[in-house]
Each structure stands twice: as structure tokens, then as C-alpha cells.
Amino acid sequence: MKIVVLVKYVPEPTATWKFAPDLTVDRAGVEGRLSELDEYAVEQAAQLAEKGVASEVVFLTVGPAKASEGLRKALAIGGDKAVHVVDDAIHGSCALSTSLVLAKALEKEGFDLVLTGMASTDAELSVIPSMVADRLGINQATFAGELSVEGGAVTIRRDSDVASERITASLPAIVSVTDQTGEARYPAFKAIMGAKKKPITTWSLADLGVDAAAVGLGAASVRTIDVAPTPARTAGTIITDDGEGAAQLADFLAGRGFI
Amino acid sequence: MWVRFVLGLLMTVVCLGIAGRRAYFLYRVGKTFQPLEAERRVDPGSAVRAEVAEVAFQRKLLRWTVPGAAHFLVFWGFMVLLFTIVEAFIGLVKPDFQIPIVGNFAWFGFFEDLFALLCVAALAVFTVLRIQQAPKNLGRRSRFFGSHIGPAWFVLFMIFNVVWTLLAYRGASINAQELHEPANADKMGFLHGAFASQWFASILPKTNVEFWETFFLLLSLAVLLGFTVFVTYSKHMHIFASIPNVAFARRPRALGALEPVYWQGTKVDFEDPGDDDVMGVGKIEDFTWKGLLDFATCTECGRCQSQCPAWNTDKPLSPKVLIMGLRDHSLAKAPYLLAAKNADGEVPEGGIPEAAAAEAARPLIGPEGDETAHVGEHGITGEGVIPFDMLWSCTTCGACVEQCPVDIEHVDHIVDMRRYQVLMESAFPEEAGIMLRNLEHAGDPWGLGASARLEWAETLDFELRVYEGDKIPDDVEYLYWVGCAGALDDTAKRTARAVATLLHEAGVEFMVLGEAESCTGDPARRMGHEFLFQMLAMQNVEVLNEAGAKRIVVTCAHCYNTLANEYPQVGGHYEVVHHTTLLARLVADKRLTPVQRVDAAVTYHDPCYLGRHNRIFAAPREVLGAIPGTRVQEMPRNREKSFCCGAGGARMWMDENLGERINQNRADEALATAPDVVAAACPFCITMLSDGVAQRQQEGTAAATVSVTDVSEVLLRSVRPDLVDSLSAS
Numbered sequence: 001m002k003i004v005v006l007v008k009y010v011p012e013p014t015a016t017w018k019f020a021p022d023l024t025v026d027r028a029g030v031e032g033r034l035s036e037l038d039e040y041a042v043e044q045a046a047q048l049a050e051k052g053v054a055s056e057v058v059f060l061t062v063g064p065a066k067a068s069e070g071l072r073k074a075l076a077i078g079g080d081k082a083v084h085v086v087d088d089a090i091h092g093s094c095a096l097s098t099s100l101v102l103a104k105a106l107e108k109e110g111f112d113l114v115l116t117g118m119a120s121t122d123a124e125l126s127v128i129p130s131m132v133a134d135r136l137g138i139n140q141a142t143f144a145g146e147l148s149v150e151g152g153a154v155t156i157r158r159d160s161d162v163a164s165e166r167i168t169a170s171l172p173a174i175v176s177v178t179d180q181t182g183e184a185r186y187p188a189f190k191a192i193m194g195a196k197k198k199p200i201t202t203w204s205l206a207d208l209g210v211d212a213a214a215v216g217l218g219a220a221s222v223r224t225i226d227v228a229p230t231p232a233r234t235a236g237t238i239i240t241d242d243g244e245g246a247a248q249l250a251d252f253l254a255g256r257g258f259i
Numbered sequence: 260m261w262v263r264f265v266l267g268l269l270m271t272v273v274c275l276g277i278a279g280r281r282a283y284f285l286y287r288v289g290k291t292f293q294p295l296e297a298e299r300r301v302d303p304g305s306a307v308r309a310e311v312a313e314v315a316f317q318r319k320l321l322r323w324t325v326p327g328a329a330h331f332l333v334f335w336g337f338m339v340l341l342f343t344i345v346e347a348f349i350g351l352v353k354p355d356f357q358i359p360i361v362g363n364f365a366w367f368g369f370f371e372d373l374f375a376l377l378c379v380a381a382l383a384v385f386t387v388l389r390i391q392q393a394p395k396n397l398g399r400r401s402r403f404f405g406s407h408i409g410p411a412w413f414v415l416f417m418i419f420n421v422v423w424t425l426l427a428y429r430g431a432s433i434n435a436q437e438l439h440e441p442a443n444a445d446k447m448g449f450l451h452g453a454f455a456s457q458w459f460a461s462i463l464p465k466t467n468v469e470f471w472e473t474f475f476l477l478l479s480l481a482v483l484l485g486f487t488v489f490v491t492y493s494k495h496m497h498i499f500a501s502i503p504n505v506a507f508a509r510r511p512r513a514l515g516a517l518e519p520v521y522w523q524g525t526k527v528d529f530e531d532p533g534d535d536d537v538m539g540v541g542k543i544e545d546f547t548w549k550g551l552l553d554f555a556t557c558t559e560c561g562r563c564q565s566q567c568p569a570w571n572t573d574k575p576l577s578p579k580v581l582i583m584g585l586r587d588h589s590l591a592k593a594p595y596l597l598a599a600k601n602a603d604g605e606v607p608e609g610g611i612p613e614a615a616a617a618e619a620a621r622p623l624i625g626p627e628g629d630e631t632a633h634v635g636e637h638g639i640t641g642e643g644v645i646p647f648d649m650l651w652s653c654t655t656c657g658a659c660v661e662q663c664p665v666d667i668e669h670v671d672h673i674v675d676m677r678r679y680q681v682l683m684e685s686a687f688p689e690e691a692g693i694m695l696r697n698l699e700h701a702g703d704p705w706g707l708g709a710s711a712r713l714e715w716a717e718t719l720d721f722e723l724r725v726y727e728g729d730k731i732p733d734d735v736e737y738l739y740w741v742g743c744a745g746a747l748d749d750t751a752k753r754t755a756r757a758v759a760t761l762l763h764e765a766g767v768e769f770m771v772l773g774e775a776e777s778c779t780g781d782p783a784r785r786m787g788h789e790f791l792f793q794m795l796a797m798q799n800v801e802v803l804n805e806a807g808a809k810r811i812v813v814t815c816a817h818c819y820n821t822l823a824n825e826y827p828q829v830g831g832h833y834e835v836v837h838h839t840t841l842l843a844r845l846v847a848d849k850r851l852t853p854v855q856r857v858d859a860a861v862t863y864h865d866p867c868y869l870g871r872h873n874r875i876f877a878a879p880r881e882v883l884g885a886i887p888g889t890r891v892q893e894m895p896r897n898r899e900k901s902f903c904c905g906a907g908g909a910r911m912w913m914d915e916n917l918g919e920r921i922n923q924n925r926a927d928e929a930l931a932t933a934p935d936v937v938a939a940a941c942p943f944c945i946t947m948l949s950d951g952v953a954q955r956q957q958e959g960t961a962a963a964t965v966s967v968t969d970v971s972e973v974l975l976r977s978v979r980p981d982l983v984d985s986l987s988a989s
Contacts, residue, residue, distance in 0.1 A: 014701040014708020016774065033700050186692045188685035189529075189538055189790050 001149065001171075002056045004109055005045045005079070006102060006116035006128070007038040009063045009070035013121050022217060023224040024092050025122070027064050034070035037117030039077070040177050043184035044147060045115050046078025053149050056080055058109060062090060062101050068200055075195035076187035082198070083109055087205040092217025095123070099131030101215060104208040106136060113154060114174040118143055129176040139169035145180030260352075263473045267351040267480055274484035281491040285555065288589065289548040291596040294524035296547065299509070306506045309666075313505050319664040323562065326388055329381040330664075333418065336378025337498075343371055343425050344483065350428075350476055355436060357449055365452030372429075372455035375422050382419050389415075394636055399573065402561030405580040405638060407494055411559070414495050417486045424479035428472070430459025435472040494583075500556040501665040507549050508666035514657045514872045516824035517674055520682075520789045521547075529793050539678025539787060542623055543589050543644070544596055546672065553667045554586035563659030563669060568903040568925075569652040573918030575634040576652035578659035578669040581645060585672070588618065588644040595619035624650055624680055627688075648917060650676055651688055655785050655908035656867040661899055677787030687786065694912035695788060698795065702777030703743035704912060709774040715745065715752035716771075718985055721763050724770040730807045737762070737769040737841070738808045740822060742815035743778050744942035750949065751814075751942035754969040756986040758814050758838045761971060764978060765850040767841075769812065775802050779821035786909035793829065796821070800831035810834045812841050814969070816868035816941035817907075823873070837869060839879040839940045839970050846885045846974075853977035856888035859935035861973060863891060864925065864948060865901035866941035879940045879970045886977040892932045902928065904939075904947035911943050926951025930961050937967045945969060 011017055012031040020026040034042075048054040057079040061067050064086065071082040085105050093101070106114060119126040126142075133140035141147075144156035154175055155168045169175075187195075205212050213219060239248045253259045312318040317334060321327035342358055349356040361367045389411065394404040403411070433450050437460075450456060463471055490498060497504075509518075520527040522536045524547075532538075540546055561579050569576035594615035598606045606616070625632050625643025632641030634649060650673065659669040680686045697706035716723045724735070731738060739762065745755035762769050780795035803811075803826075811833050813819040823835035845851040861883050869875045876898045883891045896902040905911075905921030915921065926948050929937045937952060939945050948967045955961035976983050 012700055012708065014706060014710065016708075016710035031700075183692075186685050186687075186695065189682035191685070192790070193532065 001048075001054050001112045002058070002110065003045045003048060003054045003113045003115060004058045004060050004106060004111040005038070005041050005074065006114060006132075007042065007059050007061050007070055007074050008035045008117075008120045008122075009033070009061055009067035010035045010120055010122040019227045022092060023227050024217070027066070032066055032069065034073040035117055035121045037119055037121055037179070038074075039117070039184035040179055040181050041115040041117050042074045042077045042079070044177055044181050046185070048149060049078055054113075058083060058111075060102065060105055060109065061085070062093075062098060062105070064091075071200055072192075072195050073187075075198045075200075076192045077184055080198065082200045083203060084200055085203045085205075085208065087212070089205055089212035089216050092220060093215045094220035094222050095125050095127050095131060096221050097215035097219055099128055099135055101205070101208065101210055102128065103132050103135035104210050105203060106132065108203070108208060112171045113149065114138075114172075116174070116176050118176045118178045126176070129174050133174045136172075136174075139171075139173035140175070141167050141169045141173060142176040144175050144177045147175055147177065147181065263477060264351050266477055267348075270477070270481055270484055271348075274488050277488050278491045281488075284593070285491075285551075287597055288593045289551050292544050292546055292548040292551050293521070294547060295507070295549055296518060296521045297524050297526070298518075299507070299549070301507055302510065305510045309505050309508065309510065310502065313664070313666065314502060317664070319662070322662075325384065326560075329384040329388075332374075332377045332381035333385075336374045336381065336422070339371055339374035340378070340422070340425065343375070343429065347425065347428060347476060347479055347483075350432065351480075354432065354472065361449070363448040365448055368449030368451060368453030368456070370452075371449070372426065372453045375426055376455055378422055379419065382415055382422075385415055399570070402565040402579075403559070404561070404564070404636060405577055405583070405634070406559035406561060410493050410495070413489070414493070417482070417489065420482045421479070421486055424475060424482050426455050427459045427463070428475035428479045429453055429456035430461075430463055431468065431472040431475045433457060433460040434463055434465060434468040494557065494559050497556050497558040497665055500552060504549075504552050504556040505666050507552065509668060509671075513660050513666070513668035513671055515820060516828065517784055518671065519828055520678060527789075529790050537679070538682040538789065539680070540623065540672070540675040541679035541683055543585065543592055545679070546585075546675070550585075550668075550672060551589055553672070554582055554589055556665045557582045557586060557667060558665065559583060560664065562662040562664065563667075566658035566662050566900065566902075568654055568656055568658065568905065568921045569918075571902070572921050572924050574648070574652040575632070575646060575917065576649045577634065578667075580634055580638060581649060581673070582667060582669065584639040584644055587638070588621070588623075591615060591618040624676060624686070627686070645676065647686075650680065651913065652917065653908050654867070654903045654905060654910045654921070656903035657871045658867075658900070658903070661871050674785065674787055678789055679787070681787040682790060688913045690914050691786060691909060691912045694782060694909070695786070695791060698778050698780070698783055698791060702795070703747055704778060704782055705743070705747050707747050709777065712741070712746040712776060713771075713773050715741070715747075715755045716759065718988065719756060719759060719763075720982065720985070721760075723759060724768075725773040726770055726775055726806055731770060735768050735770045737767060737810050737812045737836075738803075738806070739769045739771045740811050740813045740815075740818055741771055741776065742813065742818040742942065744946075745814050746776070748942060748946070750945060751969075753987045754814055754942060754945070754971055757969065757971040757975040758812075758842075760979060760982060760986060761842060761845070761851060761975060762812070765845040767845070767850075772802065772806070775806075779818045779826075781817040781821045782909040782912060784821070784825070785907065786912075796826060796829045796831070800826055800829050803831055803833065808833055810836065812836050812838055814838045814940075814942065814971070816866040816873075817943065820868045820872055837873075837875055837878070837940070839869075839882055840875060842971060842974060843878040843881040843885075846882060851974070851978055853886045853974065855977045855980040857886050857973060857977050858888040859973075860890045860892055860933060861936045861938050862894060862929050862932045862934035863897075863970070864894065864904070864929060864937060864939040864944055865898055866939055866944045867901065867903050867907050869940055870901050871899055879938070882970050882974055883938060886974060889973070892934060894928045894932060896928065904941075904944040906943035906947050911946075920951070922947035922951040923954060924951075926955065930955060930965065934965060936973060937965065938970050938973055939967070940970050942969075 009032050011025050012033050015030045018026040018029040045057045049057050059071050059074040059079055059082040062085040068084050085101055129140055129142050141156045143158050145159045146157040148155050153168050153170045154173050158165045239245055317331045320330045392401050394401040520538050527536050563578035564570050567578055594611040598611045622643045625641045625646045627647045629642045632646035653673045655670050657670055694704045697704050701708040741755050744751035778795055780792035784792035819837045883889055902925050904925050937948055945967055952965055952967050956963050
């Protein structure tokens with residue numbers, strides 16, 4: 001069984017993001033990293049390979065040149081090789097066009113199971129798995145807290161506030177995993193060095209047969225009108241209990257419509 | 260005469276042969292270990308000074324007055340006994356031999372006998388100490404807990420035998436000379452002053468004097484030679500091994516900077532490591548031969564153990580037991596190390612004894628959660644040579660290295676083993692992984708990121724100069740390295756504000772790096788993650804060198820140690836000063852004037868990385884002492900003997916669930932001095948001690964008014980009392 005893991009190279013969440021004149025994140029001015037939420041998917045793929053369930057694990061990303069660093073990080077955790085779709089025309093793509101590129105790349109690479117994180121830590125849309133499933137016409141099982149593969153089907157546990165479901169989907173399928181699946185291993189130096197020797201293939205839009213006009217900022221289905229930094233958190237209100245504490249607290253909450 | 264000569268010669272040849280064979284065996288084992296680090300050069304000058312101070316004058320032993328003095332006497336007793344031993348050996352063929360020149364004088368004989376008796380007196384002291392401090396009475400509180408007790412008693416007994424048989428021989432010699440050949444007696448002038456030997460002469464039979472002389476001569480040589488053989492097979496090897504061990508030790512001491520990672524004697528290049536390079540120590544033979552010499556030199560005195568914060572809080576780490584474990588394993592594995600290997604580097608089956616093969620198959624570090632792992636009275640048990648929890652209990656405080664009379668480098672060995680675990684095996688306490696990831700991604704252990712690095716300065720009442728690329732302007736005297744804690748931890752931010760305000764008050768022009776600063780890499784390095792340390796260090800050095808930083812002031816003891824001692828390894832050479840040193844200077848120069856009385860008993864805690872590792876003991880005390888009204892107090896364990904707060908060695912970022920909490924132990928010691936203020940000079944010490952004091956306050960056993968704070972904040976109260984409230988609000 002062949003697993004392809006979709007991973008995203010995101011701007012470092014703790015860094016100060018700067019925005020370019022076209023209102024996209026200025027990727028040159030901020031450190032990047034493999035999205036923490038995708039690390040869970042990478043770990044699951046590595047575990048399935050270790051269990052002998054997966055015979056091949058490939059990491060796929062769409063992103064700027066530096067996104068290869070994210071692939072190296074994934075390859076240090078596990079996997080055999082990686083594919084990097086990089087093309088200037090992709091800059092500024094919305095989720096719809098990103099899913100198009102991903103779907104084409106998946107078709108070209110071939111797969112039995114696609115894994116990915118539950119969301120990216122930058123855009124946080126969580127829609128990519130569904131969009132890719134739709135474009136490829138394959139099954140989807142999202143927000144897996146646990147997953148196993150057996151007899152040509154993937155079974156997941158999906159936890160919500162009201163229930164814990166067990167869902168089975170026959171392969172080929174796409175599964176997004178949550179942090180409940182377990183923290184990614186901390187790669188040893190040996191593994192980091194080993195990852196440098198694993199192959200990374202680079203594809204352009206032309207390689208995938210995607211029209212450059214169908215993606216990028218110009219083709220985006222949503223447009224960013226304005227960007228402003230989040231205002232700094234202001235100091236909270238401290239209520240000192242001098243016998244009236246409870247009443248003051250209640251007033252505070254009531255005044256803001258919480259109670 | 261020829262009978263005793265033949266017997267004496269035979270004994271000598273056999274015993275020295277056995278001892279020599281043993282020495283050759285140890286040499287060959289050492290050859291299978293790694294070569295010395297290329298940068299570890301023995302500087303003849305400092306080596307000789309160390310030999311004089313530590314071997315001849317027993318400097319480190321004498322820190323403990325009673326056992327130190329006793330050891331001094333045994334050492335010098337044996338040095339003087341060397342003369343009598345020479346006399347005895349030559350006496351085999353020339354019974355009337357005397358050492359040229361001095362041998363003529365009665366005082367020389369007196370001198371010899373005096374030292375022999377002082378040696379016996381010292382043995383009596385050791386006997387009392389060993390009875391008083393027996394592990395069976397004191398348990399883990401005994402420094403001898405885990406040492407080989409039987410052989411230690413045997414050593415005392417044998418030294419006693421060496422001394423009395425030599426004196427008895429000299430007594431018999433007096434009788435032989437005086438009764439048999441009175442003419443010769445005058446010649447051996449030294450015997451006139453040899454009062455103890457004369458006493459033996461008086462009680463020995465006056466008949467068959469030649470027989471008795473031969474008898475005691477051969478007996479004393481037998482005892483001496485037998486003891487020599489025993490020494491080469493025992494923990495008492497230090498009498499030979501300590502001399503080279505002191506010579507090859509890191510100078511001035513194996514504290515402060517850690518060494519980079521070496522493989523086959525050369526520094527590992529983390530950018531482009533060799534395919535077969537091993538990072539750190541994964542097998543016993545990955546230590547250098549100096550490591551093996553360290554293990555062989557350990558005398559099991561337990562001074563390290565008595566000071567170890569892990570051991571004193573009932574954790575499974577004793578530096579002594581660790582070194583003993585490594586020595587026992589080295590010797591048990593020796594047949595494997597020395598055996599011929601086939602093309603795959605393996606020993607063919609049946610080529611070595613089964614026990615050695617089994618020992619070779621043992622992992623150096625045991626697996627986490629090994630139920631059989633135990634550190635007890637009889638040493639270490641468990642799957643690994645060193646249990647997982649033993650390795651990870653170390654705070655790298657350096658109390659063991661500080662104490663060791665023979666310069667064993669415990670901390671280096673522990674970090675080397677951690678390096679292999681982290682870099683090659685990725686095996687370490689899981690919770691520390693959060694810190695490592697945060698360092699990688701955010702550049703600080705909390706994961707708050709560079710953008711949060713200037714929030715601490717928002718309430719300053721002056722404009723803080725922040726580096727914005729380019730060169731640091733010429734009028735800037737100091738670059739203030741705030742450190743992750745100072746920038747991001749609420750308590751430490753107060754210290755950062757106090758230091759900045761005081762520098763401003765004193766008219767010192769300074770600047771901070773702001774977002775361009777990141778963790779120095781200290782916790783990564785102490786954990787063994789040399790790769791991450793190198794990345795952070797090179798990144799910081801690049802920023803500092805680009806900015807043209809020359810003088811740096813630091814508030815964190817760990818940042819101080821790394822910037823001052825470790826950055827030169829990666830091309831960063833700066834004049835680094837700790838804020839307490841700078842503040843002491845500013846107060847002395849009257850650039851800061853403490854005006855307001857601070858009526859408080861202030862107990863100062865020496866941070867390990869400021870004190871022991873960097874010898875800054877006086878400055879913080881000077882600052883506190885300069886404030887009117889303060890009474891500076893000491894804890895029983897202070898300065899070189901300061902007890903760790905528990906945060907060093909990246910322990911700050913690991914759970915502490917074995918034994919008593921180290922910070923509680925230290926906080927209790929501080930509280931026992933009835934302080935108003937517990938002052939320290941490192942943000943991590945302050946966090947740890949605050950937690951410990953808060954715990955007791957909650958329990959109602961400590962006054963609610965006791966505060967734990969940085970030295971600078973106490974000074975601020977006196978210099979700018981008006982600003983204390985606004986700067987301490989978080």
C-alpha cells in the first residue's frame with residue numbers, strides 16, 4: 001500500500017508576520033516550518049510503514065522553494081521520498097486552486113491512501129481534504145483521532161462533543177488526522193542526516209498539466225481586502241476579593257453579556 | 260645472605276611481574292578507547308602547577324579538614340617511607356646500607372620514623388571516620404554508600420602492615436648491627452634517631468639477630484609487594500593513576516564550557532559529518548582513554564556523592580556510583596574489547612568468556628522505565644550499565660567535579676552519554692522534547708517567539724535602545740543580552756527591567772537585540788543536543804558579529820556561561836560581564852548610589868553557573884552589602900559548595916518525580932536562615948526557589964513576607980525606590 005502525506009510549509013506561528021503589498025504573507029521575511037498539525041499525519045504514515053502496512057510513504061507539498069525544508073523535516077521522521085510542487089504562478093492561490101494542484105499531483109504520483117493534518121496552522125481552513133476528495137472522487141474520513149488500515153479499507157475514530165464515531169472508508173481514501181493520534185517522534189541526528197539523502201522530486205504546473213491561469217492570486221475565489229496586525233492583548237481586569245468579589249465578578253460578566 | 264637475596268629477588272620479580280602485566284592489560288584496554296580530543300593539550304606549566312597543588316599539597320583533599328589532613332599524612336608518610344623502602348631493597352644485599360649524605364644523620368632516621376608514626380595515626384583517624392560514617396549506620400547519607408567497603412578496610416590494614424613491618428625490619432637491623440657488628444652501628448647514623456625502630460629493637464629477641472633481620476626484611480617486602488599487586492587490581496589504583504589523571508585534566512577545571520563533540524579525536528562537523536561519525540558516547544569504548552583513566556582513578560571517597568543535589572534528594576544518581584559502574588563495565592567488557600574482531604568488526608562466537616560477551620551486549624544506557632534498574636549499596640543493577648534515570652537526574656551543577664580530589668570529569672562524561680542518547684537514539688525524557696521543539700521553531704524554550712521579546716520593556720520610564728540591523732553605534736558601551744527568561748518569563752522580566760533601569764540610572768549607554776536575540780542554546784547543549792546548540796550558537800554569533808558586539812552584559816547565569824565560555828568555540832569572542840559584576844562596579848564607582856535603607860536579612864544563593872562554573876562569588880555579595888540596612892546571610896552550603904536549585908542541565912524542562920524536589924531542599928535551607936529576602940542572580944534559580952518558598956508559605960511554615968528575587972531588584976529598591984512598584988507589575 002502506498003501512502004501520500006500532504007504537508008504544508010507554513011510561516012512560523014510565533015514569529016511576527018509581515019505582509020507583502022499584494023496582502024499575502026511575505027514569506028521571505030518570516031521563518032517557516034512544517035505545519036505542526038501535519039506532523040501528526042507524518043508520524044501516522046511512519047508508523048504504518050513500520051508496522052508493514054504501508055510499503056511506500058511519499059510526502060507531497062505545494063509551496064515556495066523553501067518548502068523543501070518542511071519536506072526534509074518530514075523525511076527525518078520517516079518516509080521514502082518527497083514531491084515538491086513549486087511554481088511562481090501558484091503564489092497567492094486560494095484553497096480551491098491549491099486543492100486542484102494537489103489533486104493533479106496525487107493523480108500523477110499515484111496512491112492508495114492520502115493522509116494530512118486536520119488543518120494548516122496558517123490559514124486554518126480544514127477544507128483541503130474534502131476538496132481533494134471531491135476532485136479525485138475518492139472517499140474521505142476527516143478528523144481522525146485514531147486510524148488503522150485493514151483489508152483495503154481505512155478505519156478511523158472521530159471524536160466530537162457529542163459522540164465518538166468509528167468510520168470505515170474503502171481505499172483509495174483521504175484521511176485527515178488530529179493531534180489525538182499522538183505526537184510526532186523527535187528525529188535523531190542520524191535520521192536528519194539520512195533525510196538529506198532521500199530524493200525530492202520537483203514538479204512545475206506544466207509537469208502537472210495545470211493551466212497557470214487557473215491558479216494564483218488572480219484566480220483566487222476569495223480576495224483579501226485589507227490586513228492589519230492583531231491588536232496587542234490588553235491587561236485583564238483583576239478583582240480583589242474584599243467580600244464583594246463574587247458580586248463584582250458577576251457584574252463584570254453580566255456587563256459583557258456572558259451571563 | 261644469598262638465600263634472602265634470592266627470596267627477595269624472586270618475590271620482587273613475581274609481584275612486579277603481576278603488577279606490570281596488569282598495568283599492560285589496562286594500557287591495552289585504554290588503547291581500544293577513543294584518542295584524546297585534538298584540542299586537549301597538556302600545558303606543561305599548568306600541569307606541573309596542578310601536580311604540585313593537588314598531588315603534592317593535596318589542595319582539594321584539604322578542603323575537608325580532618326580526612327584531608329589524615330590523607331595528607333598518609334601521602335607524605337608514604338613519600339618518606341620511599342626512603343625506607345629503598346633502604347630495605349638495598350638491604351637485601353648490603354645490610355649496612357644507608358642513603359648517601361642524609362643517611363649519616365640521626366635526624367633523618369627520626370624524620371623517617373616520625374612520618375611512619377604519623378601515617379599510623381592517620382590510619383586511626385580513617386578507621387574512626389569509616390566506623391562513624393558506615394553506610395550501615397547512615398544509609399544513603401554516608402559518602403561511602405555504594406563504595407567497596409571490604410577492600411577499603413583491607414587497604415587500611417595493608418598500609419598499617421607496610422608501616423609496622425618496615426619499622427620492625429629497621430628494629431631488627433639495629434639489633435643486628437649493634438649486637439653483631441657494633442663497628443657498623445656508628446656508620447648507620449640515621450638509626451640513632453629512628454626512635455620507633457629503636458622501640459622495635461628493644462622488644463625483638465636479642466638472639467639470632469641476623470635471622471630476625473632477614474625475617475622482617477622479607478616480611479616487609481612481601482607485604483609491600485603484595486600490596487602493590489592488590490593496588491593494581493583495586494579501587495586503590497589512584498596512588499598511581501591520579502598523577503597522569505591530574506596532568507591530563509581540563510584546566511583550570513572541567514567546569515564552565517562543555518567541550519564540542521569529538522570523534523576519533525577530531526571535532527565533529529555537524530554541517531557535514533562523516534558517515535561513520537558517532538555523536539557522543541554510546542558504548543564504553545566511545546569514551547577517550549582519559550575517560551578510562553578517570554574511572555580507574557576513582558578512589559570511591561564519595562565526596563562527589565556527598566554534594567550531589569540528585570543524590571541528596573534521593574534520586575538514583577551518585578557521581579561516584581556512576582563512575583564506578585563505568586569502571587566495572589570497562590573491565591568486565593575488556594576481553595571483548597581486546598579480542599580479535601572479524602571483518603564485520605564482531606568477535607567470533609566462543610572467542611571470549613560468556614560473561615564478557617554478555618557484558619559487551621549490555622546497552623550503556625538502560626531503557627526508560629526499566630523496573631530492574633536500581634542504584635543501591637552494592638552498586639548498579641538493571642538492564643543498562645547506567646540506568647536511564649541515573650543519566651537524566653544530573654543537573655550539571657558541577658559540585659562533583661568541584662570536589663573530586665583527582666579531577667575526574669563527571670559532568671563531561673554524563674553529557675557525552677546524553678549526546679549519544681539524544682543525537683543517535685532520540686531517547687530522552689519526553690517532556691524535554693517540548694523545549695527542544697520550541698528552541699527550534701521559536702528560538703526560546705517557552706515557544707513564545709521573537710515577536711514577544713520586547714514586551715518586558717513596555718513599562719520602562721525611559722526609551723530603550725533596540726538594535727535594528729547595522730552596526731551597534733560607537734556610543735553604546737554594552738549590549739544587554741536579556742536572555743529568554745528576562746524577555747519572556749514574568750518574574751525574570753522584573754529583573755530585566757531592574758537591570759535596565761539601574762544601567763540607565765548609572766548613565767551606562769546600552770542596547771538590546773530585541774527580536775534578533777534567541778536562546779544561547781544552553782539547555783540544548785546540557786541535554787546533549789549538540790546539533791541544536793551549534794545551530795543556535797552560530798546564528799547568535801552571526802548576529803553578534805554582524806552587529807560588532809564587543810562588550811555584553813548578561814542577567815542569566817546560563818547565558819553568561821555560554822556567551823563567555825562556549826561561543827569562542829564557534830567564533831564568538833566577546834567581553835562578557837554578568838550584571839552583578841557590572842552593578843558592583845557601578846556602585847563602587849559611585850555611579851549608582853543606594854540611598855534608601857532596605858532593612859532586610861538577605862540570604863544569597865550562589866547559582867551554579869555563576870559561582871562554581873564561573874567563580875563569580877564576590878560581586879553579588881558586594882552589591883547586597885552596599886545597600887544600607889541589609890544583613891547579608893549565608894546558607895551552610897555556599898560558594899563552591901552551593902547546592903543546586905534543580906534547574907541546571909536542562910532539568911528545568913523535565914519533570915522531577917523521583918525523590919524529594921531539589922528546589923524544595925534548597926528553599927528549606929534558605930528559609931532556615933530566617934531571611935526576609937532570598938536573593939539569587941539567575942532567573943532559573945529564582946523560579947525554582949520561589950516555587951520552594953511558596954510551597955512552604957502555602958503550608959504555613961514560612962512567613963508570607965519572604966520574597967525571592969534577583970540581586971538587582973534589591974539594589975533597585977535602594978537606588979530608585981520610587982520605581983519599584985511600576986517595574987514589578989507584570
